[in-house]
Amino acid sequence: MPCARGGAALLAGLFELIWPRFCLACAERLAAGDGPLGLCARCRTRLAPVDPRRACRGCLSPLPAGRDPLPLCLGCRRQKPPYERAIALWRYRPPATELVRAFKFHRVDHLGEAFAEAAEAAGLLAPLADVDMVVPVPLAWPRLLGRGFNQAERFGRPVARRLGVPLVRALARRGLPGTQAGSTRRERLARAPGSFRTRSPERLLDRHLLLVDDVLTTGATARSAAAALRAAGARAVTVLVVAWTPPGSPPGSP
Numbered sequence: 001m002p003c004a005r006g007g008a009a010l011l012a013g014l015f016e017l018i019w020p021r022f023c024l025a026c027a028e029r030l031a032a033g034d035g036p037l038g039l040c041a042r043c044r045t046r047l048a049p050v051d052p053r054r055a056c057r058g059c060l061s062p063l064p065a066g067r068d069p070l071p072l073c074l075g076c077r078r079q080k081p082p083y084e085r086a087i088a089l090w091r092y093r094p095p096a097t098e099l100v101r102a103f104k105f106h107r108v109d110h111l112g113e114a115f116a117e118a119a120e121a122a123g124l125l126a127p128l129a130d131v132d133m134v135v136p137v138p139l140a141w142p143r144l145l146g147r148g149f150n151q152a153e154r155f156g157r158p159v160a161r162r163l164g165v166p167l168v169r170a171l172a173r174r175g176l177p178g179t180q181a182g183s184t185r186r187e188r189l190a191r192a193p194g195s196f197r198t199r200s201p202e203r204l205l206d207r208h209l210l211l212v213d214d215v216l217t218t219g220a221t222a223r224s225a226a227a228a229l230r231a232a233g234a235r236a237v238t239v240l241v242v243a244w245t246p247p248g249s250p251p252g253s254p
């Protein structure tokens with residue numbers, strides 16, 4: 001229907017004129033076709049995808065390409081992750097950092113949908129056909145109170161819809177959490193074990209769960225959450241995050 005399409009394009013053009021959008025990373029004015037990520041064409045090319053065929057399936061550190069089954073790095077072989085594999089869309093560096101910050105702190109809600117769309121377009125959801133449900137990593141309640149939403153859930157919900165499975169809030173945080181920002185890798189790893197408990201564990205029995213979060217840094221949160229899910233009887237856990245922080249990166253704000 002060319003007429004309806006023309007009408008929609010006209011409406012989009014008018015919308016841009018009245019309410020222009022700006023790139024979340026460089027603040028350039030966005031063009032009409034710049035897409036839902038909120039990045040200009042130049043910033044989109046700076047996003048660094050994490051190629052699952054060239055990464056440790058535990059911590060996503062780079063490994064030589066093309067090995068099958070996906071390998072574990074030396075560190076992950078010594079201390080095996082309680083999940084099958086981790087998957088990330090991008091490296092946590094600009095402009096992915098700006099995207100995640102906008103998502104977490106500035107309530108750019110539609111980004112959850114845009115991340116899920118990007119994950120699907122990158123082929124990251126295709127190998128997850130046997131996932132039974134999506135489980136978001138929960139926020140500690142003081143943070144939830146302050147922020148008003150859990151960003152992992154905002155990403156997880158459109159992922160679940162694309163996979164045709166339910167999103168289940170199967171995890172809760174134990175006790176009072178410490179803040180993660182600025183703490184060292186070692187401190188985070190030490191703090192994480194046993195930070196989660198499961199809710200309605202009967203639903204998890206023998207299921208393949210997709211654990212979703214915004215950023216994977218040390219992997220400590222993912223390990224702790226996956227261990228709780230496995231202890232509750234989950235058959236397998238796969239981890240999906242928007243961004244992965246390479247080791248040695250300056251302490252970020254995830």
Ligand SMILES: [Zn+2]
Pocket residue numbers: 023024025026027028039040041042043044
């Ligand atoms: Zn830009």
Ligand SMILES: [Zn+2]
Pocket residue numbers: 056057058059060061072073074075076077
């Ligand atoms: Zn590893």
